Amino acid sequence: MPTFPFSAIVGQDEMRQALLIAAVDPAVGGVLVFGDRGTGKSTAIRALAALLPPMLAVTGCPYNCDPASPADLCPHCATMPGARKKSEKKPVPVVDLPLGATEDRVVGTLDLERALSAGVKAFEPGLLARANRGFLYIDEVNLLEDHLVDLLLDVAASGVNTVEREGLSLRHPARFVLVGSGNPEEGELRPQLLDRFGLACEVATPTDIATRIAVVRARDAYERDPEGFCAAHAKGNAATAKRIEAARKRLPSVTVPDAALEQAARLCLALGTDGLRGELTLMRTARALAALDGATTVTDDHLRRIAPAALRHRLRRNPLDESGSTVRVERALAEVFA
Incomplete structure (x- = not known):
């Protein structure tokens, strides 16, 4: 199937x-x-x-080695002469x-x-x-x-x-x-x-009737005719695949201005996250999101959209605050981006 x-x-x-x-x-x-x-x-x-x-990989390599990245080759591919490294798309x-x-x-x-x-x-x-x-x-x-x-x-x-x-x-x-x-x-x-x-x-489980009906209808249609259902959505899948490929090419040219980095740091300070992994993740994910959007610069909007997913699992437990981690992130977003 x-x-x-x-x-x-x-x-x-x-x-x-x-x-x-x-x-x-x-x-x-x-x-x-x-x-x-x-x-x-x-x-x-x-x-x-x-x-x-x-992706392009060395033919027959069980580790999917990238012929364009000599530093990451497995022991077998590393000893293979360059002329013998045949590659294939897989x-x-x-x-x-x-x-x-x-x-x-x-x-x-x-x-x-x-x-x-x-x-x-x-x-x-x-x-x-x-x-x-x-x-x-x-x-x-x-x-x-x-x-x-x-x-x-x-x-x-x-x-x-x-x-x-x-x-x-x-x-x-x-x-x-x-x-x-x-x-x-x-x-x-x-x-x-x-x-x-x-x-x-x-x-979470959808709470509105329209969404629940749409999910059930889609799943039922897929189980009744998998090939036909996939064919009907082939154009949508192809468009998403092209969007990913274009974003990958655009990613190296997307810039993160100092103002965006400052906002990321303020947000992490407001939430009390440990270490600097929060800022690094925010920067990387906001840059990838900008590339998906077709933008060339990371903006506050990108930071706001990705902050809950990037930070909610990095928060310390606060015994005096019974709010969930998502609520705490949204509260900090409202303060920092006011």
């Missing part, structure tokens, strides 16, 4: 905006989507894959990391078949290898086991997966956009992993 089209998703504007920003600039640090069950979190994330322009990988995955499956392990048949110690790449230069998606990320969380923190910080297994010692590139979804009722995310996500979105 074909994937539900991204352009056919009804509502959930903040989530769709955050996913598009991550597609334009992977440096924003990934997207976390928290909310009620049955609100389209997994559907939207998987639909994103169909929008991404194909879809950007979107890899699912199941909750029950073993560490060997995630990081890779010894290829037992080659070891037993040929007596050769060879490496069998894992999920992190497949996700290099793509997206790693974790559904119910708040239920992920601690040892896998620790592993992901190390790899996300360095962009390199180091494997020590059965006499094997290997390092390979593992740069990916981390995308997670979950239901807050089932447990909180560890602060160290939460801080690794650039954007955090809240999705």
Whole structure:
């Protein structure tokens, strides 16, 4: 069955905006989507894959190495003469990391078949290898086991997966956009992993009749005739894909004036965020949003639109303030941008 089209998703504007920003600039640090069950979190994330322009990779490389980036090549591609590096266009990988995955499956392990048949110690790449230069998606990320969380923190910080297994010692590139979804009722995310996500979105069940009817009608039409439904929304998907590609080309030329940086710093100070990651994320995401809008300069409007998703998960708990994090961000926005 074909994937539900991204352009056919009804509502959930903040989530769709955050996913598009991550597609334009992977440096924003990934997207976390928290909310009620049955609100389209997994559907939207998987639909994103169909929008991404194909990437150029070394032919046959299990790590999707970029031939134009010699510094990030895997050990095999790094020793290959330049003339022998054939390249091919392939879809950007979107890899699912199941909750029950073993560490060997995630990081890779010894290829037992080659070891037993040929007596050769060879490496069998894992999920992190497949996700290099793509997206790693974790559904119910708040239920992920601690040892896998620790592993992901190390790899996300360095962009390199180091494997020590059965006499094997290997390092390979593992740069990916981390995308997670979950239901807050089932447990909180560890602060160290939460801080690794650039954007955090809240999705809720629609409360107006018209939106609920539109969602149900779209889903029913898709399940009754998936091919026909996708064909009907092919033009919308193609337009969104072109928008992403144009924004990627425009991104290096988008400027962030000192006034915008000052407003970002004022906002983070007003909210009491720890460190400077809040300002960095605000700057990067506002720049990507400006590129999506076709603008050449980041404005206060871009900062206001992206601030809740960029900052709500970076706030300290305030026992004297029972307001939710989104309300606190909106209150600070009203003060800073008055």
